Amino acid sequence: MNVIVCVKQIPDPNAPGKLDPQTRRLVREGVDLVLDPGDEHGVEAALQVVEKAGGEVTVVSMGPPKALDAIRKALSMGGTRGILITDPLLENSDALSTARAIAAAVKGQPFDLIICGTESTDGYSGAMPAQLAELLGLPLLSFAKKLEVGDGKAVIDRQTDDGYDVVEAPLPAVVTVTGGINEARYPSLRGIMQAKHKEVKQVGVDDLGLTGQVGAGSLTQEVVQAVPAEARKAGEVVEDKGEGAKRVADFLAQLKVI
């Protein structure tokens, strides 16, 4: 079983995000970059598949040269090898360019399963995996909170508004995982040491045969304005000295809830 897992490097989600006022793009300088915590669940899911069925995990990321750190982290968790798609031409790519680049990078690669996060923590559009599935002509099993692989197919529990659906697809397929699917493991010291020597192939736009089809030149959309949102005004804050519950009940009565 060969599994590809797509991981994204993002600005530390615990630090507040900023837009460059000129370019209206995410500021990435001066912020710590981390492997998207959502994608750690993808790596874990991939490792669990090959631990059961045998095979290898290839970690793929598109990003600046520094995104190598995100791949190394995934390799230190247990991934076999990495592919880093990096090229100045890919700067500020939108989701569709990302999907095109990843589709081209994995095409020559034998795989049974591609695992992604349901949505990135910084962009949270969740578009890339479905676009990737479409470009590769593969079924997409999305929002998986449970994944089982065997007999040439994958079966997931797919999150819904009020429960879950059991959904099946033949392999190869693309799967997106939610945070609830597993506890991601911590890299062991040995894992970290080994990751340093694992192979990471670097590819650019030319290598992928995508010249003119991706990146800033083929953006499908443009952010034309960014403004601070109107804030809600604070109301009354009172300390509970035994009357708190009564105050709330009074307010609920005033609102005609009771």
Add this chain to the structure above:
Amino acid sequence: MAIWVFAETVDGAPRPVVLELLTRARSLGEVSAVALGPGAGQATEALGAYGAGKVFVHEDPAFRDTLATPAVDLLASLIERHQPEAVLFGMTYDGRDIASRLSARLGTALIANATDLDRKDGTLAVISPLFGGTTLVTTISKSKPPALILVRPKAFTAETGGGVTPEVERLTDAIDAAKPAARVLKREKEQAAGPRLEDAAVIVSGGRGLGGPENFGMLDELAAELGAAVGASRAVVDAGWKPYSFQIGQTGKTVKPTVYIALGISGAMQHTVGMKGAKTIIAINKDAEAPIFKLADLGIVGDVHKIVPQLIKEVRSRKGK
């Protein structure tokens, strides 16, 4: 200008978000809806009442039982035939998969997380929140039409209007059943008692400050007294105290109740983005500095373990129980 709404239906009834989208779409152009799946034909009247002048209907069960791909095939060919300016989708599980695949198929813009739509000099402008709703960005399409726009549920209030009986076009396009696809084998519900979070007028929501899953019992009690739904923060869902379907916020549900009662919730922006549309917010938190107090209409600094049981008693006595 033709604006289409992808009209997701469940057992023949349009999802609430569909009616919200139609309401907004009316003021942006001539509206058509696409309703797919068994029973979709039953939705045409409601779709017309909310603004669809025309409804495309295809009732093949594949649209219900196979994820995304049959809908993408059909939409792609419909779009080629009619060339709408934009297609609006509710940002639901299925809506997101379908719109995303379609954008790759057509090579057109996909704009996600929209909370408002507007026209600027004739161009459709999409407004979406960033950084937990602290910043609003406006995005326009640079690709050939149609722009595919994913709109967050509850962005608009559904109101009837137009009131026409829509023209209905029944489609007979063949479904490619041989294609490898993701098929639904079984549907499981984990429904809680009381109203659905999305529809509830009152929501009682619990955070990590409750201390443990056992303490959600008092929230259920309070909710039952108020006819409310119970929600939760992500910290609670991550800890496994409540299933994901309870989660409110950026990566959970967006709610717009009349009253939102936040209990032991700090008010992180990823949480508040999903609830700050509530008409009234009440918060109880033992930390006077908790950010939730910055948006609460009434904030009580105190211990939920003390106040909530008192509140249940107080409510019961006022209801004459």
